[in-house]
């Protein structure tokens with residue numbers, strides 16, 4: 001949906017000459033006459049578009065030069081990582097949404113500006129981002145959604161490996177799935193935080209659309225379906241209705257499913273459209289997920305915390321003391337300091353039998369005073385509090 005902003009042109013930037021766009025195309029069946037009739041109108045509209053393109057291109061080049069200037073102002077830094085400022089990017093994108101008066105949707109404009117910033121940053125050197133590969137996974141889509149296509153994606157074979165590659169500095173950042181709106185938590189991701197020193201420095205929300213893909217594109221050929229267990233679960237109703245007898249074979253990723261389906265006529269895969277393009281498969285059907293709002297949330301892993309963006313979330317890992325009311329006393333300070341808790345999840349603490357660690361997400365940044373105070377109070381009732389990250393809330 002387009003935003004409700006003021007739609008003002010930026011100061012110092014002269015908008016292209018205003019003019020009314022031509023009326024909508026004529027109805028089908030009158031194509032010849034309509035084409036002739038709109039000849040001058042078409043030429044005028046294209047002339048205006050040419051002029052606007054020239055203005056846009058000039059401004060993008062000017063923006064890229066200013067981004068270089070900002071880069072120099074940051075000092076004699078070397079890797080792209082030193083130039084990356086997620087809090088600033090989030091602020092830029094929020095302003096884009098705020099200003100948007102249509103006709104393009106907020107998501108579209110955010111995507112375009114994301115790509116411009118990605119290209120501006122890559123003038124230094126592209127960021128290297130580890131993700132659960134191979135090419136064509138939803139994790140790769142999340143990488144592009146958050147870092148733009150100028151970032152360099154590093155496909156890895158497991159979530160554990162994504163953590164390792166960021167820890168060992170082979171990747172600047174990593175992107176890992178943490179929860180799905182229908183299927184819940186990806187437990188391996190949470191468990192990695194029990195021992196990892198990495199910080200969460202961003203989140204990405206991705207609408208996940210699943211497709212049934214195969215070499216022939218014909219449903220009647222399918223006897224086996226390869227898919228990640230999460231995808232099988234997300235498409236249960238569709239599978240029951242359309243392929244009740246087909247064998248369901250779990251794979252380590254959707255893209256791996258597509259890769260395997262590529263080599264047999266009687267096999268199909270559940271995966272995203274992009275995996276279909278990468279592995280040359282045709283869509284039998286899609287989207288086939290049971291819930292139309294199927295969304296996966298990913299975390300961006302880095303090695304350091306960034307400053308507040310103005311709309312942030314903090315994730316902590318809390319080991320509660322084994323005493324009555326301990327969890328209540330850990331959560332109470334959040335309410336007392338006006339912080340809104342978005343999520344709480346318990347996992348075996350790996351610190352003795354039946355001990356649990358609580359993953360808690362709440363609004364605010366560790367540099368904010370109310371968060372600081374709440375963490376101090378929580379510390380009195382917890383045996384340990386580990387700050388996993390403070391990061392900008394996802395912008396669309």
Ligand SMILES: O=C(O)C(=O)C[C@]1(C(=O)O)C=C[C@@H](O)C=C1
Pocket residue numbers: 067070071083084085086088089092116117118120121
């Ligand atoms: O504002 C900055 O610090 C910049 O480096 C510029 C810019 C941008 O293109 O807007 C580029 C990369 C950063 O991640 C954030 C913003």
